[in-house]
Amino acid sequence: MTTTRIAIAGLGAIGRTLAARIARGTIPGTVLTAVAARDEAKAKAWLAAEGIDVPIVALADFPAHADLAVECAPAAIIEEICTPMLTAGKKVMVLSCGALLPRPHLMELAKTHGGQIIVPTGALLGLDAVTAAAEGTIHSVRMITRKPPKGLVGAPYLVEKGLDMDAVKEPTLIFSGTAREAAKGFPANVNVAVALSLAGIGPDRTTIDIWADPTVTRNCHAIEVDSDSAKLSLAIENIPSENPKTGRITALSVIAALRKLNAPVRVGT
Ligand SMILES: NC(=O)C1=CN([C@@H]2O[C@H](COP(=O)(O)OP(=O)(O)OC[C@H]3O[C@@H](n4cnc5c(N)ncnc54)[C@H](OP(=O)(O)O)[C@@H]3O)[C@@H](O)[C@H]2O)C=CC1
Ligand SMILES: O=C([O-])CC(=O)C(=O)O
Numbered sequence: 001m002t003t004t005r006i007a008i009a010g011l012g013a014i015g016r017t018l019a020a021r022i023a024r025g026t027i028p029g030t031v032l033t034a035v036a037a038r039d040e041a042k043a044k045a046w047l048a049a050e051g052i053d054v055p056i057v058a059l060a061d062f063p064a065h066a067d068l069a070v071e072c073a074p075a076a077i078i079e080e081i082c083t084p085m086l087t088a089g090k091k092v093m094v095l096s097c098g099a100l101l102p103r104p105h106l107m108e109l110a111k112t113h114g115g116q117i118i119v120p121t122g123a124l125l126g127l128d129a130v131t132a133a134a135e136g137t138i139h140s141v142r143m144i145t146r147k148p149p150k151g152l153v154g155a156p157y158l159v160e161k162g163l164d165m166d167a168v169k170e171p172t173l174i175f176s177g178t179a180r181e182a183a184k185g186f187p188a189n190v191n192v193a194v195a196l197s198l199a200g201i202g203p204d205r206t207t208i209d210i211w212a213d214p215t216v217t218r219n220c221h222a223i224e225v226d227s228d229s230a231k232l233s234l235a236i237e238n239i240p241s242e243n244p245k246t247g248r249i250t251a252l253s254v255i256a257a258l259r260k261l262n263a264p265v266r267v268g269t
Helices: 013-023 040-050 059-065 075-087 104-113 127-134 156-161 179-185 191-199 249-261
Strands: 004-009 030-036 068-071 091-094 116-118 138-147 172-178 206-212 219-227 231-238
Touching: 004 013, 004 059, 004 249, 013 030, 013 040, 013 249, 030 059, 030 249, 059 075, 068 075, 068 249, 075 091, 075 104, 091 249, 104 116, 127 138, 127 191, 127 219, 127 231, 138 191, 156 172, 156 179, 172 179, 179 191, 179 206, 191 206, 231 249
Parallel strands: 004 030, 004 068, 068 091, 091 116, 138 206
Antiparallel strands: 138 219, 172 206, 219 231
C-alpha cells in the first residue's frame, strides 16, 4: 500500500483528534510527519503528553515533510498553508473552505502545478449525492443552519450588526443570503455552506438561513436540493466538539477521507 505523509496545520479541536488518530497508526496508508501550531510551547506539551513524536515546523516547510497537508486552522491563514504545498504540486485538505471563495488564485495554483485542493464533507452530509446531481441539472440548493447562540459568538457579521448572542432567548433568524455572503460574515461557522455550494451550483446560487437557537444543543444543518435527477432533503444534528462552533463529526469526516486515499476498496463518490 502507498503511504501518504501527512502534515497538520493547527492543533485545535479538529487537528488534535486527527493527529492522535494518525499517530496511533489507525489509518492505514498514512503517516504523520509534521505539524504546525501558533503556540509552539503549547503544541510541544500536548504532543509530549500524547506520546506523539513529530516535528513542529513552519508552514512554509510543509512541502519538505508531507505529500498532503490538512488545514484545520483559522481561515485567515489559508494562504500560508496552501501556497507552499500547491506550488510544490502537493495536496491540501481544506476545512476553512469559505476562505477559498475570495482566493480563486489558490485553485489556479493547484491547476498550474498539478496539486489538489480537497474539500471534505466535514460537518455536513450528502455531498456525494449533490456532486452526482450536479452532473445533471440542479435547479436550487437551500440550506438552513441552527446553532446554539454560543456557537456563533465572534462572527464578523454579528459584530458589524451589533447582535449580542447572550441576549438571544428564542429562535432568531440572524442571517439570510448566499453561501458567499455567509462565508464572509461567518468564516468559522458555516464552511459547510461553502462545501455544499462547491459540490453543487456555486456560492452565488446556494442560499442559507442562519438561526441562533437557544432551544438546540447541537449544530443543525438542513439541506433541500431540487434537480432533474433527484430531490434531496437532508439533515444532520452535530454534537459540538470542545470548540462549540465545530461539530465532532468534522474530524471524523477528515479521518474517513484520509482512510479512502489509499484503501483497496473505496465506498462513496
Ligand atoms: N468544513 C467544515 O465542515 C468545518 C470547518 N471548520 C473549520 O475548520 C477550522 C478548524 O476548526 P477547529 O479545529 O474547530 O478550530 P480551533 O479554533 O479549535 O483550532 C484552530 C487551531 O489553529 C491554531 N492556529 C492559529 N494560528 C495558527 C498558525 N499561524 N499556524 C498554525 N496553527 C494556528 C490555533 O491555535 P491557538 O488556539 O493557539 O490560536 C488552534 O489550535 C476552522 O476554520 C473552522 O471554521 C470547522 C467545522 C466544520
Ligand atoms: O460544525 C459545524 O456545524 C459547521 C461549522 O462549524 C462550519 O461549517 O464551519
